[in-house]
Amino acid sequence: MSQPFRLSVPDADLDLLHKKLDLTRFPDELDGAGWDYGVPLADVKRLVAHWKHGFDWRKSEAEINKLDMYTTDIQVDGFDKLNIHYVHQKSEVPNAIPLLFVHGWPGHFLEVRKLLPYLTSSSPDHPSFHVVAPSLPGFGFSEAPHKPGFAGYQYAEVVHKLMLSLGYNEYVYQGGDFGHTIGVFVVNKYGNTHVKAWHSNLPVYRIPTFFSNPLLFLELLTMPFNKYIRDKVQTSLRIRKKEFGYFMVQSTKPQTIGYSFADSPVGLLAWIYEKLVAASDNYPWTDDEVLEWISIYWHARAGPAASARIYYELTRGNEASDMFEGTSWTSVPLGVAHFPGERISLPKSWAHMLGKVVQESFHEKGGHFAAFEAPEALAGDLRKMFGKGGPAYGVVSGKDGY
Amino acid sequence: MSDFPVKEYPFTIHVPDADLDLLQRKLDSTRLPDELELDGSQQWTYGTPLSSIKRLVARWREGYDWRKSEAEINKLPMYTRDISVDNFGTLNIHYVHQRSNVLDAIPLLFVHGWPGHFLEVRKLLPLLTEESADHPSFHVVAVSLPGYAFSEAPTKPGFGAPQFAEVFNKLMISLGYEEYVYQGGDWAHVLGIRAANMYGGRHIKAWHTNCPITKPKLSTILAHPSLIPRILASPFVKDAREAYATSKRYLSLECAYMKEQETRPQTLGYSLADSPVGLLAWIYEKLVAWSDDYPWTDDEVLEWVSIYWFSRAGPAASLRIYYEMSHGGTGDFFHGTQWIPIPTGVSYFPGEIVRLPKSWTRLLGNVVYQVEHDQGGHFAAHEVPERLACDLRKMFGRGGPAFGVVPGRSGYSLKKN
Numbered sequence: 001m002s003q004p005f006r007l008s009v010p011d012a013d014l015d016l017l018h019k020k021l022d023l024t025r026f027p028d029e030l031d032g033a034g035w036d037y038g039v040p041l042a043d044v045k046r047l048v049a050h051w052k053h054g055f056d057w058r059k060s061e062a063e064i065n066k067l068d069m070y071t072t073d074i075q076v077d078g079f080d081k082l083n084i085h086y087v088h089q090k091s092e093v094p095n096a097i098p099l100l101f102v103h104g105w106p107g108h109f110l111e112v113r114k115l116l117p118y119l120t121s122s123s124p125d126h127p128s129f130h131v132v133a134p135s136l137p138g139f140g141f142s143e144a145p146h147k148p149g150f151a152g153y154q155y156a157e158v159v160h161k162l163m164l165s166l167g168y169n170e171y172v173y174q175g176g177d178f179g180h181t182i183g184v185f186v187v188n189k190y191g192n193t194h195v196k197a198w199h200s201n202l203p204v205y206r207i208p209t210f211f212s213n214p215l216l217f218l219e220l221l222t223m224p225f226n227k228y229i230r231d232k233v234q235t236s237l238r239i240r241k242k243e244f245g246y247f248m249v250q251s252t253k254p255q256t257i258g259y260s261f262a263d264s265p266v267g268l269l270a271w272i273y274e275k276l277v278a279a280s281d282n283y284p285w286t287d288d289e290v291l292e293w294i295s296i297y298w299h300a301r302a303g304p305a306a307s308a309r310i311y312y313e314l315t316r317g318n319e320a321s322d323m324f325e326g327t328s329w330t331s332v333p334l335g336v337a338h339f340p341g342e343r344i345s346l347p348k349s350w351a352h353m354l355g356k357v358v359q360e361s362f363h364e365k366g367g368h369f370a371a372f373e374a375p376e377a378l379a380g381d382l383r384k385m386f387g388k389g390g391p392a393y394g395v396v397s398g399k400d401g402y
Numbered sequence: 403m404s405d406f407p408v409k410e411y412p413f414t415i416h417v418p419d420a421d422l423d424l425l426q427r428k429l430d431s432t433r434l435p436d437e438l439e440l441d442g443s444q445q446w447t448y449g450t451p452l453s454s455i456k457r458l459v460a461r462w463r464e465g466y467d468w469r470k471s472e473a474e475i476n477k478l479p480m481y482t483r484d485i486s487v488d489n490f491g492t493l494n495i496h497y498v499h500q501r502s503n504v505l506d507a508i509p510l511l512f513v514h515g516w517p518g519h520f521l522e523v524r525k526l527l528p529l530l531t532e533e534s535a536d537h538p539s540f541h542v543v544a545v546s547l548p549g550y551a552f553s554e555a556p557t558k559p560g561f562g563a564p565q566f567a568e569v570f571n572k573l574m575i576s577l578g579y580e581e582y583v584y585q586g587g588d589w590a591h592v593l594g595i596r597a598a599n600m601y602g603g604r605h606i607k608a609w610h611t612n613c614p615i616t617k618p619k620l621s622t623i624l625a626h627p628s629l630i631p632r633i634l635a636s637p638f639v640k641d642a643r644e645a646y647a648t649s650k651r652y653l654s655l656e657c658a659y660m661k662e663q664e665t666r667p668q669t670l671g672y673s674l675a676d677s678p679v680g681l682l683a684w685i686y687e688k689l690v691a692w693s694d695d696y697p698w699t700d701d702e703v704l705e706w707v708s709i710y711w712f713s714r715a716g717p718a719a720s721l722r723i724y725y726e727m728s729h730g731g732t733g734d735f736f737h738g739t740q741w742i743p744i745p746t747g748v749s750y751f752p753g754e755i756v757r758l759p760k761s762w763t764r765l766l767g768n769v770v771y772q773v774e775h776d777q778g779g780h781f782a783a784h785e786v787p788e789r790l791a792c793d794l795r796k797m798f799g800r801g802g803p804a805f806g807v808v809p810g811r812s813g814y815s816l817k818k819n
Contacts, residue, residue, distance in 0.1 A: 036559070
C-alpha cells in the first residue's frame with residue numbers, strides 16, 4: 001500500500017556530514033591544469049566552503065517536500081520486495097495521460113521537478129499528463145536490491161508494477177540515460193499491452209549489423225565517405241576514451257569506489273560534479289543547485305555506493321557486449337529528442353534500430369539532463385507527440401490528455 | 403659506509419602529530435557503504451569486500467601503530483637530494499641507499515611502480531648487499547618516484563618518461579655511480595625501457611624486469627625477422643593462449659582503475675586524499691588481486707597504505723603518472739620507445755597481472771637471461787624476495803650472462819680468504 005513520503009534527514013546525519021566537511025583534506029593540483037586532469041581544485045574548494053557555510057539542506061528539503069511523494073512496496077520476481085519512493089503528480093484533467101518518467105545516473109527523481117508544471121497543467125492547446133517519477137532502486141529514497149543480478153528486466157518490472165499499482169494499466173514512458181536504457185527493457189516486456197508509446201532524449205542502441213538492419217549497415221559502410229556519420233562516430237569514440245573512466249570503474253568495481261562515495265563528501269561531490277558540468281550544455285549551475293543534487297546522493301536511503309551497481313548489473317560486470325542484451329526492436333511508437341550537448345550522439349538514423357520512430361526533434365540548446373536544463377523544450381516534444389494531431393495522440397484508451 | 407666520498411643528506415620520516423590526529427578523527431567518522439549479499443567465492447566480484455574493510459578500519463583506528471612502523475622504516479639508510487630536471491626545476495628526491503661491504507659491489511637502481519613504493523626494496527636489501535664468495539653483491543639505491551612517498555611531486559603538466567628517467571640517471575650519477583644496473587616492475591618496467599633507451603650503454607649497463615610487457619611495433623618486428631615465425635605461431639602455443647586470456651581478462655575486468663587514472667586523476671584524487679577508507683579500498687584491491695596468494699597481515703597492509711596517506715605530495719599526485727604516460731588516456735605508454743640493446747634480464751612470475759607470450763619477450767630487447775617461477779606475483783620483491791634476489795645474482799654473478807657489465811665492479815670482494 002502506498003504511503004505519503006516526507007523527506008527528513010536525521011540531525012545525526014547532517015552532523016556527521018558537517019564533521020566530515022570540517023575534516024576535508026584536499027589534494028594538490030598541477031599549475032594550469034584547468035579541467036584536463038579532472039575537476040579543478042578552485043571549483044571544489046568553493047563548493048565545499050559553500051556546503052559548510054552557505055547551503056541550507058533543510059530549506060531544500062522543505063521545498064522538495066512540496067512535491068507529492070509516496071512510497072510503496074513492489075515485489076520483483078526472484079528478489080525481495082523493495083520499498084520504492086516516487087513522485088506522483090496528477091493533473092487536474094481527469095483524462096490526463098499517465099506518464100512514467102525515469103531518471104538515470106548521476107540523475108535522480110528531482111529531474112522531473114521543472115517538467116511537472118508543463119506536463120500537468122491543463123489547456124485546450126496541449127495535452128496534460130499524470131506524472132509518476134520514481135527513484136530507481138538504490139537511488140534517492142528507494143530501497144536498494146540486496147542480491148546480485150538486479151538488471152534491466154528487474155528495473156523494468158519495478159517501474160511497470162509501480163504504474164499498475166497506481167491503477168495505470170496503460171501508460172506512456174519518458175527517459176534519458178538509464179531512464180532510456182530501462183525504457184528499452186520496459187517496452188520489450190510491456191510494450192503495446194501496457195506501454196503505448198515512449199520517448200527518449202538519449203536514443204542509443206546497438207550498432208547496426210548486416211543481419212540486424214542491412215540498410216543502416218550499408219550506410220555504416222559508407223562511413224569513410226560520409227562526413228556526417230564519421231564525425232558523429234569519431235566524436236563519440238573520442239569521448240568514450242576520455243570520459244569513460246567512471247563507467248569502467250562503476251561497471252567492474254562499484255564496491256571499491258563505493259567506499260569513497262560513502263565516506264567522502266568531497267570525493268562524491270567531485271565525481272558527480274564532473275559529469276554535471278561535462279554532460280550539460282553550458283548549464284549555469286548555481287552552487288546551491290549542485291549541492292542539492294549531490295545531497296540526494298549523499299543522503300540516499302541506501303547510501304551513494306548502491307547507485308553505482310546499476311552499471312555492473314546492466315553490463316554484467318563489463319562482460320556483456322552491450323547494455324541491451326535480451327532486447328530487440330519493438331513496434332511501440334517512439335519519439336526521440338536530440339539535444340546538442342549530449343555527448344554520445346550517434347547518427348540519427350540509428351534510432352530506427354530502437355523502435356518505430358514516429359517523432360524526431362532536434363534542439364539548439366540543452367544537454368544530457370534535458371528535463372532539468374531545457375524542461376520547456378522537452379515538455380514541448382511530449383505535448384507535440386501526444387497532442388491532438390500528433391503521432392501518438394490518444395494511444396492510451398480513454399485518456400487523451402484533454 | 404664511512405668511506406663513501408659523496409655527501410648525502412639523511413632523511414627520517416616524522417609524520418606531524420597533527421596529521422596523525424586528523425587521520426584518527428577521519429577514521430572515527432568513517433561511514434561505510436552497504437554491500438550485496440554474496441556467497442564466499444563471489445566476495446570480490448564487485449570490488450573490495452566489506453568484511454575486509456571493516457576489519458582493516460577497526461585495526462587502523464585501534465591497534466595499528468604508525469609510530470612503530472615509522473621507527474622501523476627509519477632504520478633504513480634514507481636520504482633526500484635535490485635533482486634538477488630540464489624544464490621542471492628542482493625536485494627534492496627521497497631514496498634509500500644501502501651500500502654493501504663489498505667495495506666493488508654492483509650499483510643497482512631499484513625502482514617501484516603504482517601502488518608500490520620504496521619499501522618494496524626492504525626485504526631485498528640484506529640479500530642484495532650481503533657479501534659472499536658464491537654470489538655477487540650490490541650497492542642498492544631505491545628511489546621514491548617523484549610524487550610518491552617522500553619525494554616532491556612535479557608542479558606542472560608533462561612530467562613523463564624522459565623526465566622520470568632523467569631523475570633516475572642524475573640521482574645515480576650524483577652518488578658517483580656513473581655506470582649502474584637497473585631493476586623494476588610495473589611503472590618501473592615501463593620507465594626502465596625509456597631509461598635504457600636514453601642512458602643504456604653509457605650509464606645503464608644492463609637491466610632486469612619482473613614485468614616484461616611491451617607494445618610491439620611493426621618496425622621492431624620487421625627488424626627481427628627471426629622472431630616472426632614464433633610470433634605467428636602464438637595462437638597455437640599454450641603459453642601464448644594463456645597469456646592472451648590473462649591479458650584479455652585484465653583489459654575487460656581489471657583495468658578500470660587505469661582508465662580513471664589516465665583520464666581523470668584529479669577527480670579520483672579528491673576521494674583518495676580525503677578518505678582513508680577510500681584510499682585503503684582502492685589500493686588493497688590491487689594488493690590482493692595482483693599478488694600470488696601472499697599472506698598479507700593487516701599491519702602490513704596498513705603500513706603500505708599509510709605510505710600513500712602520509713606521502714609528501716598526498717595520494718592524488720601519485721596518480722598523475724598514468725595521465726602523463728598515456729597523454730590523458732589517448733596514447734600508449736610505450737610510445738617513442740625502442741628495442742633495447744643492453745643486456746636485458748626477465749623474470750616471469752605466475753601471479754603477474756598481464757603478460758605477453760614468452761616468444762614476444764625478445765621484442766623488448768637483448769634478452770640474455772630469462773627465468774620462469776612457479777610462485778610470486780606483481781609485487782615480486784615484496785612477495786618472493788629470495789627468488790628475485792637469486793635471479794639478479796644469477797644474471798650478474800660469475801658465469802652469468804651479465805657478469806662484469808659494470809667495469810671495475812664485479813660484485814665480488816677482491817680479498818682472498
